[in-house]
Amino acid sequence: MSMRKPSSRAAVPVIEIIKVGAAWEVHWDYQEAPESSILFKRREYLSGYIDGTMDDIGIHPDHVCCASGLTGSVKRLTHDQAIRLRDALDRLLIPIVTNEFNRLKNMGDLPHLRLVTPDQE
Incomplete structure (x- = not known):
């Protein structure tokens, strides 16, 4: 079993705006x-928040290919809608x-928690 090298930065979602x-x-x-x-744990909350945000921005449901807290693809937007959606996703x-x-990094820094593996939680 290989250990993943601890990262010094969070692997945050990639959010892109593309002009088509x-x-x-x-x-x-x-x-x-x-x-x-x-x-994954907060997917229902995130999906609801994203749906509400897109509704607030005025994005028509037909323009949404998929949209969740994990992945999304929204097309045929105005520049303003794209900027507002990207900014909301960033926030x-x-x-x-x-x-x-x-949180995970801090837990790893506590000696008595180092031996706990995810399948023991």
Whole structure:
């Protein structure tokens, strides 16, 4: 069994805005890492928040290919909608993963918790 080298930074989701013709797209995807498990654990909350945000921005449901706290692809947006969605995703997803990374790192720094493996929790 190989041990994953501890990272000094959280593997935060990648959030991109892409210009396609006259329209814009926003794509996001989580990164495989222990701290990303929080996105799975909180998926219902995150999906509801993202749905509400897209509704608030005025994004038509037909433009949403998929949208969850883990991954998403939203197409045929105005530039303003794309910027607002990206900013909302940044404010939502980045702190959740970063906080979980810090929590896991801090737990790893406690000698009496080092021997606990995920399947023992």
